[in-house]
Amino acid sequence: GDSVTQMEGPVTLSEEACLTINCTYTATGYPSLFWYVQYPGEGLQLLLKATKADDKGSNKGFEATYRKETTSFHLEKGSVQVSDSAVYFCALRGPVDQGGKLIFGQGTELSVKP
């Protein structure tokens, strides 16, 4: 079945450091890909998405490019802030005729120190 694999955390960085969180997926067909973020004590929020190959999603300085050839959707940010500390989830959503459900990776905790 469809699945998402993320790099394990926790990831600890200093403020202004570069961030990359790796995400790869396995899917039949052509899923849409998402990054969600969960701040402490809250539900998940959409960070960015890409719906087809070579699309780049971006938001709040974060970027991710849908790479069909490597089945990857790595999250990147050039300069992290303390406020970026959260858990980040990569996810895919398949087509309606295959259920259309959103499947998450295991999450990667990011801690940014001042």
Add this chain to the structure above:
Amino acid sequence: DAGVIQSPRHEVTEMGQEVTLRCKPISGHNSLFWYRQTMMRGLELLIYFNNNVPIDDSGMPEDRFSAKMPNASFSTLKIQPSEPRDSAVYFCASSFRQAPNEKLFFGSGTQLSVL
């Protein structure tokens, strides 16, 4: 819009008791999802509905779990009888459509502790 509303925020109960979690999706959304989050297994999809009809309940762990969506504005997840291993955060989420490019909006979750 108030977003997806879940109640209660916290539930502490004893093993063997019935637990009912509630969810009000965003008005106009026709897909609703229940997820469970634990440290060991991360986010697991339990069940989801489209237009109030259950589409896929393959993630429901066992017969002790049941979910209903009697109308477009309300859903419940029930555990009877509850067990300590059911302790987790349960999230409800909704989306406007079942389409793959539609994002999900999540509630704040219900933290369930079964003693």
